[in-house]
Amino acid sequence: MKRGKGSRWIAVAAALCTTLTWSACSTAWITQAEQIVAALIPAVSNVLTLVLTLEGKSISVQDAQSIQSAAAEAGADLQLIESLITQYKQAESAAKPGILNQVSGAIQATQASLDQILTALHVEDAATQAKIAAVVGVVQSELQSLTAVLPATSENPAVAAKIAGRMGHPGAPLGPNAFVGLYNATMTAKTGNADVDRATASLQIHLHGRLARWVTAGWMK
Numbered sequence: 001m002k003r004g005k006g007s008r009w010i011a012v013a014a015a016l017c018t019t020l021t022w023s024a025c026s027t028a029w030i031t032q033a034e035q036i037v038a039a040l041i042p043a044v045s046n047v048l049t050l051v052l053t054l055e056g057k058s059i060s061v062q063d064a065q066s067i068q069s070a071a072a073e074a075g076a077d078l079q080l081i082e083s084l085i086t087q088y089k090q091a092e093s094a095a096k097p098g099i100l101n102q103v104s105g106a107i108q109a110t111q112a113s114l115d116q117i118l119t120a121l122h123v124e125d126a127a128t129q130a131k132i133a134a135v136v137g138v139v140q141s142e143l144q145s146l147t148a149v150l151p152a153t154s155e156n157p158a159v160a161a162k163i164a165g166r167m168g169h170p171g172a173p174l175g176p177n178a179f180v181g182l183y184n185a186t187m188t189a190k191t192g193n194a195d196v197d198r199a200t201a202s203l204q205i206h207l208h209g210r211l212a213r214w215v216t217a218g219w220m221k
Helices: 002-054 061-090 093-120 126-149 151-155 157-167 176-188 194-200 210-215
Strands: none
Touching (some): 002 126, 002 194, 093 126
């Protein structure tokens, strides 16, 4: 009898551990997604800042206006994604799949806006053209990372494939720290254009405050 009772307690404990582990795994993506979006919002904003700095110089006024509109749309969509993730955390279970579908839709909308930036980008200086295209490409790559962590995309491969196909970045997803490092390196790489290099020097992004970056010798971005 004692052994049987002990076995039942072991089974109950094992089931409880399994439930807790599954619960933790099922919500682990939220922190990753929040970090990714937190990095993407200033990243897109800095692309816009760079374009506006070069308006009338390397970039025509008309192109700058088109890019400004597209960047504003991308920023608004990222803010929406941030809001939807917050809603997801507070939502009832029945509402969560619908919220995840909205997040996926907002990611696609963000990608469409980034595509518009590249379409509107006509810069006489080849180095500047390549610079902005590369920075936008890094942002697109991080959008793929956001897609990869969403439960909805793992359950719906067709959605993930559609987004990844539009991005044209089939490589391994970047974590937030890796994204910040790559973005900053790409943004601040010298082009030889004094206006561009001066503008990009101050357009780095960070996930953590200056003290945290100093204490960790730059390990925290």
